[in-house]
Amino acid sequence: MTKSYHARSLVAALVLLTALAACAQTGTVEPRPTAFPGSDAEFQELLHDCMDDAGWPSEKQDDGVYRYSSSQEQLDEFDAANAACIESIGGNLPVARSDEEWRDLYDFYVVSVECLREHDVELDDPPSFSVWQEADHTWSPYAAVNPNDMTQEQLETLTQDCPQTPE
Numbered sequence: 001m002t003k004s005y006h007a008r009s010l011v012a013a014l015v016l017l018t019a020l021a022a023c024a025q026t027g028t029v030e031p032r033p034t035a036f037p038g039s040d041a042e043f044q045e046l047l048h049d050c051m052d053d054a055g056w057p058s059e060k061q062d063d064g065v066y067r068y069s070s071s072q073e074q075l076d077e078f079d080a081a082n083a084a085c086i087e088s089i090g091g092n093l094p095v096a097r098s099d100e101e102w103r104d105l106y107d108f109y110v111v112s113v114e115c116l117r118e119h120d121v122e123l124d125d126p127p128s129f130s131v132w133q134e135a136d137h138t139w140s141p142y143a144a145v146n147p148n149d150m151t152q153e154q155l156e157t158l159t160q161d162c163p164q165t166p167e
Contacts, residue, residue, distance in 0.1 A: 043089070050085035075148070106132055108166045112141045115162035121145055140164075 048058055048066045056078060058066035070078040097105070110126050117123055123144050126132070132139050142164050147155050 046089040047085055050088060051081060054081040054085065056081055102133065102137060103129065105166065109139070109141050112162055116141050116145070119158050119162060
């Protein structure tokens with residue numbers, strides 16, 4: 001069976017969705033939240049070019065998002081290429097935020113927990129703000145979301161109803 005992946009999912013949390021699924025499979029350490037120093041559209045175009053060069057063609061959707069496909073057997077190879085492309089285009093730059101901005105993001109994540117639970121995602125209770133802060137802000141409710149456990153339509157509905165990041 002073929003799975004499709006959206007570049008927008010990568011942009012929204014840059015690795016919090018797709019790469020976290022890979023982390024669960026490879027046992028690697030979860031990356032820190034990241035930022036790209038440009039627009040989402042610029043990031044998507046650079047990611048598309050890099051993934052195409054790496055042998056992962058995609059199809060641009062009507063909403064401007066690129067859809068990548070791979071079989072379950074290719075997932076590790078896809079995730080490795082994806083991570084390398086994100087790294088090469090600067091998608092793993094450290095996030096610089098004020099204490100107030102970190103608090104706002106944490107509060108957004110806490111509210112997101114209830115939304116995800118309403119969509120039948122099983123989640124533990126969120127850590128306290130101080131525990132989250134001491135862990136370099138690595139907890140995200142979307143870490144419990146595995147795109148391999150749902151259809152593309154279910155994933156799109158979930159990310160539309162429960163955004164991964166505040167906008």
